[in-house]
Amino acid sequence: MIVCIGDVMVDVFRDEEGTERRHPGGKASIYAVTARALGSPAAVLGCVGPDKDGAAVMDALRTAGADVSTIVELEGETTGADFFEAGDWRMERGANWALTADHVQEGLAALLAGGTRIDAVIVNQGISLEASQAAVTFARDNGLFLVLHLGPEAIEERRKVAPEFYPLADVIVVSQREADVLAEHLGLDTEGVDGAELARTLFDATGPRWALLLSWGVGGARLVTRGADGIAEAEVPASSGPDHVVENYIGANDTAVSAWITWLVQGAVAPAEREFGEVVELLGRAVTVAAVTLDHPGPLTAAIDAPERFAAPRD
Incomplete structure (x- = not known):
């Protein structure tokens, strides 16, 4: 589950x-x-x-x-x-x-x-700071695969969970807008850097156990992971046309994140033990799945009314 x-x-x-x-x-x-x-x-x-x-x-x-x-x-x-x-x-x-x-x-x-x-716990910050930190602590204390999705609340409040909580997460997910606030929160100078450098800078500063995902939903993603062979990085292209305004797609980013995590934890191989190429391929599929939501009034409607459009190999 x-x-x-x-x-x-x-x-x-x-x-x-x-x-x-x-x-x-x-x-x-x-x-x-x-x-x-x-x-x-x-x-x-x-x-x-x-x-x-x-x-x-x-x-x-x-x-x-x-x-x-x-x-x-x-x-x-x-x-x-x-x-x-x-x-x-x-x-x-x-x-x-x-x-x-x-x-x-x-x-x-x-x-x-x-x-x-x-199989995984996904925590976002649309809840109180105390509640989100309790979720992080419980997941780590019980050895659960933990995904910390840093949300738009930071834009208003200029705050995140305490920095010492970041290394407890297996995966940290952040969008471009929240990435800028996170960088500010951590005292990082990221002005003018591209997505690749921003993702690597945030990865080094937060220190997740396995991965940091800089996600734009249907606009693509940048992934940084650590493994036995060192740090691996990759970029996934957008699944929407250039005429689309990506940040208007409410829920597409959340759909992409969930699809990726769902496929990662399905099967017998732990996410961090999968081949990096497979991890990136699944992320690409997730970005494509996010585009399905654009044809529906809302992301919940898409998943409920057209689940067959979400289908993809799970092993």
Whole structure:
């Protein structure tokens, strides 16, 4: 099972006429439905309010076959929402920020106590700092494969998990926008550097156990890994045309990340023990899968309505 910890919310799109579309979303939700579309069990650990938006997200996750037993519904809270209007973005964190360290520890412990085999834990930062750090600590204490996806909250708050937590992650994932903030947070001078140099600089500064992924979703990716033969680096090209504005593709990056991690943990070979060429090939497939979401109203819709388009070899 892949346990997806982080924000559970809705995406709200408003056009110039004020017409509104609401779609279930959130990084943790997107990780889970992508993993399910690719044949892996998945659970979501997050928080919603007792409202229509929370119910819509929960229904979508159940439809996808995801385990929602570790989603906390809190009275007095409102399900979080991302608002997209006239080219602007704003977030209302809502219940996401009410998820506590105790919720995280109890949820993960319950899954393990129930006999669940956890293949990977993906943590994003759409939840409180204490909750995300509790997830990191629990994963490492229990020897779980840990992916730390650094999220857009850093743009507003100029903060990340404490630097000493970075080396606990097997994989650190960061987008270009968050990469710039992470560099600032770590006191790095990365002005004017290209993607390859930025990825390597962040890899050296954060020190993940295995890999750092600088991801642009359908815009491609830059990967740096460490292994017995030293450091290996590769670039994966974009899967969308040059006329696309990549950062407008809500959820495509999360879909790519989840697809890559899902394929990495499927099969008998541990991610860090796979041939580097295979790791890069799977990343390329993941970037291609992310483009499937562009044909649908939202990434959850794509994974639920067209799972066959996500299919690819898993061994």
